[in-house]
Amino acid sequence: MRATIKDLAESLGVNVGTISRALNDKPGVGPELRKRIVRKAAELDYRPNGHARGLVTQRTETIGLLSGLDTHAFLSNPFYAGVFAGIEAETRERNHALMFASAAQKSPLSLGEVPKFVVENRVDGLLVVGPVEVNVIGALQDSRCPFVVVDYHPAAEDLDTVVTNNTRGARVLTDHLLQLGHRHIGFVGGAPLDRGSYHERLLGYREALENAGIAYRQELVHGAAPAGGCESAMKILEAEPRVTALVACNDVNALAAYGALRARGLSVPKDVSVVGFDDVPAALEVWPPLTTMRVDRVGMGRKAAQRLFQKLAEGNATSPHQIVFSAELVVRASTAAPRK
Amino acid sequence: MRATIKDLAESLGVNVGTISRALNDKPGVGPELRKRIVRKAAELDYRPNGHARGLVTQRTETIGLLSGLDTHAFLSNPFYAGVFAGIEAETRERNHALMFASAAQKSPLSLGEVPKFVVENRVDGLLVVGPVEVNVIGALQDSRCPFVVVDYHPAAEDLDTVVTNNTRGARVLTDHLLQLGHRHIGFVGGAPLDRGSYHERLLGYREALENAGIAYRQELVHGAAPAGGCESAMKILEAEPRVTALVACNDVNALAAYGALRARGLSVPKDVSVVGFDDVPAALEVWPPLTTMRVDRVGMGRKAAQRLFQKLAEGNATSPHQIVFSAELVVRASTAAPRK
DNA sequence: AGAATTACCGCAATCGTTTGTTCTACTCAA
């Protein structure tokens, strides 16, 4: 068994309270004794028990990361992986631990809508990342647990959020295609498409079209099929063979669309131009390299964590901040003027 | 503030011990009172405090996931993302929480070699995934915290591990190339290359060559450059322009090698065949689709978690198991007979 | 030198549970 503070106290003939003060750099213990205590603590390899401490201090030095998507979808998306990495870096540097859970897959005994670790008071705060269901937000709000939402902003709520300017980004991408001369442009979506980033990106696509005087056509937009962007792109090409460009809701689906185009014997960008969103590493490795919007996903994760720590320090009473990251267009070889 | 067991006790005029027993399905409380208690608990939205419970039961219902790589590298590798997902699924189904940390990046106050959550008794057990440094293994062993290692097996230690048969897998891949007629075959590595999966795969590559009577040439093997597989492939092609095939330590590096080949005007597989390892989703989406070894990464994560729970149940005294997953060759369009 | 201040340390309550033990009241067989 690991040494407790009591063992330490006995082996030194000192009171436990004094030990606690000495080890936590609190005043009220002489420099001489303090030295003896730290030395002995190191010798016995003493570590304070997190539970005991958490019980009395009401703080756990732990923050939770709650995914809005199911775990596998979450982790296999490089965008979210980046956000995760940013969050992890920030929490690690502040010497906090990190718990992970998904709000999309309920555990058999999940109580209410939020995972048990928040409801059991085992995290000081929470980072919610991705399009979580709205009742989860509600449950979190009356759980009194401070939280910040990343990459999702339900319009109805006034929350602390860190998001990218998705609508603008998609508009920039679509404008880029329009300026190249494209007129028949499809949109390959992802799930969920009725809310969250992909919805906003769809809006931006639509805005750009309408600004250019091009009618928005339902059949050129296809949400996520089970098989993802590949199947969606197929459907769009079937519905309208004249499309010369595709806007994908993200890079992963854009690359999947590459496959659909190849299968139909179409080449990128000669026959069909393709743009993505996020600028994941693969976007640069495929051929042709993908025109996309670069977004600082690690920075977003970091920023969200910073904001959360700020809330924790200020006592959760501050007014919500909405932090918006702006994406940057990077033009590569997947876009060109339309075929004749 | 959240209701405690004491509030519950007072509002019912019942002793706290009775409440505890009633809510934990323990005998010693009448069916009548038990009903009243659960009803009231739901009404007050009572949740047991995780710390208080953990303090007395010495169990936290939490397991830790410790990455051997730095967080970003870990999460952006689809293989590890899959393992993570498998672990998460299994722990969630068993109603345990999950903590994450990386052993590669030390936190400023990291005590010893292991993250503070294990040393503070805040996890029941640990899953170590990836090539962790050997002193971390040592530190874990005398921390008395049960753990299982995934995708890494230091030969010197007798540990509970879940790994793929990397050496065999790489041999199978290399044999596949040899049978197609290739004689000049390079190996693009990854970090670390002196231990762990990539090292074993290098061994398998070497074995296959030697079985075929082909000399192993140091200059055809290149470890991970900072820029990854792309740069490595470049170096190999410079060192020996006659290479007609590349074995990559994993799919991510294989796809990066695609880029290097493209940059030199070589086409896959006409000029150079490429094989990867892991069968990540992107392997199927790129062109040409990648010949690779399929490994059940989610299954590995699950299995490792299952083994850990078994250890927890049996009291950590059982003899170590080594569980080996066998990878499966999937031949796609990235391999063909060598050019003349 | 006596009083007042300070510095240091021990004492004990507390956090919210679990769990072994004790107490009470009841049932049932002799």
Added chain:
DNA sequence: TTGAGTAGAACAAACGATTGCGGTAATTCT
């Protein structure tokens, strides 16, 4: 009717820390 046996509930001691309070002894002030 009495005794044992049993079930249901209360009591209280942990678990391992933190922290306000009180008590010495040493130091400073007048």
